[in-house]
Amino acid sequence: MQHDQRPTLPQPDATSAEHSTRVAEYIRARMADAGGSLSFAEFMQHALYAPGLGYYAAGATKFGAKGDFVTAPEISPVFGRVLARQCAEVLADVERGSILEYGAGSGRLARDVLETLARFDALPERYEILEVSAELQERQALYLRGELPELVSRVAWLDRPPVNHAGVVIANEVLDALPVERFKRCAGGVMQLRVIDDGGAFAFVEAPAPEKLLESVLAIEEQLGGKLPAGFVSDISLGLPAWVSALADTLQCGVAFLFDYGVTRREYYAAERSGGWLRCHFRHHAHNNPLLLTGIQDLTAWVDFSAVAEAGLTSGLDVAGYSPQAQFLIGGGLEAEMQEFGSLPLASQLELSGQVKTLTLPGAMGEHFKCLALRRGDVRIPSAFRMADRTHTL
Numbered sequence: 001m002q003h004d005q006r007p008t009l010p011q012p013d014a015t016s017a018e019h020s021t022r023v024a025e026y027i028r029a030r031m032a033d034a035g036g037s038l039s040f041a042e043f044m045q046h047a048l049y050a051p052g053l054g055y056y057a058a059g060a061t062k063f064g065a066k067g068d069f070v071t072a073p074e075i076s077p078v079f080g081r082v083l084a085r086q087c088a089e090v091l092a093d094v095e096r097g098s099i100l101e102y103g104a105g106s107g108r109l110a111r112d113v114l115e116t117l118a119r120f121d122a123l124p125e126r127y128e129i130l131e132v133s134a135e136l137q138e139r140q141a142l143y144l145r146g147e148l149p150e151l152v153s154r155v156a157w158l159d160r161p162p163v164n165h166a167g168v169v170i171a172n173e174v175l176d177a178l179p180v181e182r183f184k185r186c187a188g189g190v191m192q193l194r195v196i197d198d199g200g201a202f203a204f205v206e207a208p209a210p211e212k213l214l215e216s217v218l219a220i221e222e223q224l225g226g227k228l229p230a231g232f233v234s235d236i237s238l239g240l241p242a243w244v245s246a247l248a249d250t251l252q253c254g255v256a257f258l259f260d261y262g263v264t265r266r267e268y269y270a271a272e273r274s275g276g277w278l279r280c281h282f283r284h285h286a287h288n289n290p291l292l293l294t295g296i297q298d299l300t301a302w303v304d305f306s307a308v309a310e311a312g313l314t315s316g317l318d319v320a321g322y323s324p325q326a327q328f329l330i331g332g333g334l335e336a337e338m339q340e341f342g343s344l345p346l347a348s349q350l351e352l353s354g355q356v357k358t359l360t361l362p363g364a365m366g367e368h369f370k371c372l373a374l375r376r377g378d379v380r381i382p383s384a385f386r387m388a389d390r391t392h393t394l
């Protein structure tokens with residue numbers, strides 16, 4: 001396994017360390033309830049979402065320079081402005097359409113999309129947010145009331161997906177936050193990696209894979225045309241199909257834009273990628289040991305976009321496009337959004353061009369991040385996919 005057991009990480013402050021101890025105690029209690037171990041997906045679920053305790057459920061800063069990581073909307077408003085242009089195209093094809101955003105983080109993306117749509121006189125009836133974290137819901141409401149006092153009345157927070165949503169769905173870096181299972185292919189079978197308490201520290205142990213995990217790994221091997229090599233360790237989100245199916249139940253007509261870091265299935269399970277796709281973030285240090293800093297670091301897994309497309313098709317949606325973030329932004333109106341660039345003061349020009357580089361350069365977010373769009377109904381393919389649609393690679 002490719003775990004760097006002792007990455008060089010900053011020390012958490014006393015309050016965070018204390019909080020982490022509480023989360024770890026909560027997880028140990030859940031392990032005891034379950035007979036001594038948890039699947040990695042259960043561990044990840046508790047570490048991120050345990051009510052009032054998990055990384056997304058408690059008060060950590062998370063986003064931006066003072067947090068643990070930055071996402072595209074935190075890097076630049078240009079991301080949301082270009083996406084808003086794509087939203088406007090979809091909304092033009094849907095009667096009385098609205099926007100539904102999953103996992104809205106700090107609320108910045110909602111601000112940028114709404115501000116831009118107001119500029120185009122193309123505001124949706126409603127901007128709905130479905131956020132699992134009560135703490136983030138509060139933070140988003142506070143932020144949007146301050147930033148968009150005249151538009152915030154259009155924003156609503158939902159407890160469950162709406163029935164018959166028509167218009168746009170947005171999810172930026174939500175799929176990577178869904179819990180994943182870890183597995184290991186051995187010569188004689190498939191093992192599940194489970195988490196135990198090993199004398200005060202969490203550790204992985206192997207156990208025979210339960211039926212659903214085993215079936216899913218065998219199905220992947222069948223698609224890839226052969227067994228994964230012995231000793232190969234990787235990840236799989238067994239909850240992803242249900243998430244996409246719930247999205248499909250909601251989307252009566254329109255387009256869902258799903259952004260994340262991810263690859264096709266063939267790339268995900270390529271022999272040289274043994275070690276899997278988990279990524280952890282603590283104070284802007286990325287590493288791959290998910291068993292450290294429990295509850296105070298972000299745990300994520302890259303996305304198998306073929307699995308997302310497959311789940312969409314099974315649920316009656318079609319794939320409207322799949323493209324790297326750079327091509328999505330360039331095809332989707334980046335140049336038009338940069339028209340004022342020459343008239344900005346030099347310092348702002350430098351700042352903006354730095355932001356655009358981060359969003360688009362292959363070594364930054366341009367290539368690893370993708371947008372997969374799922375669609376239902378008589379809605380045009382968003383123009384952002386005209387530049388480089390890679391749906392055929394999925």
Ligand SMILES: C[S@@+](CC[C@H](N)C(=O)[O-])C[C@H]1O[C@@H](n2cnc3c(N)ncnc32)[C@H](O)[C@@H]1O
Pocket residue numbers: 056063071072073074102103104105106109130131132133136171172173174177178
């Ligand atoms: C990595 S953050 C991304 C936040 C924001 N979209 C951004 O780009 O800055 C993941 C977000 O997804 C939310 N989330 C995780 N699982 C979710 C689910 N099943 N439904 C809705 N939101 C979810 C988290 O609470 C968090 O707000």
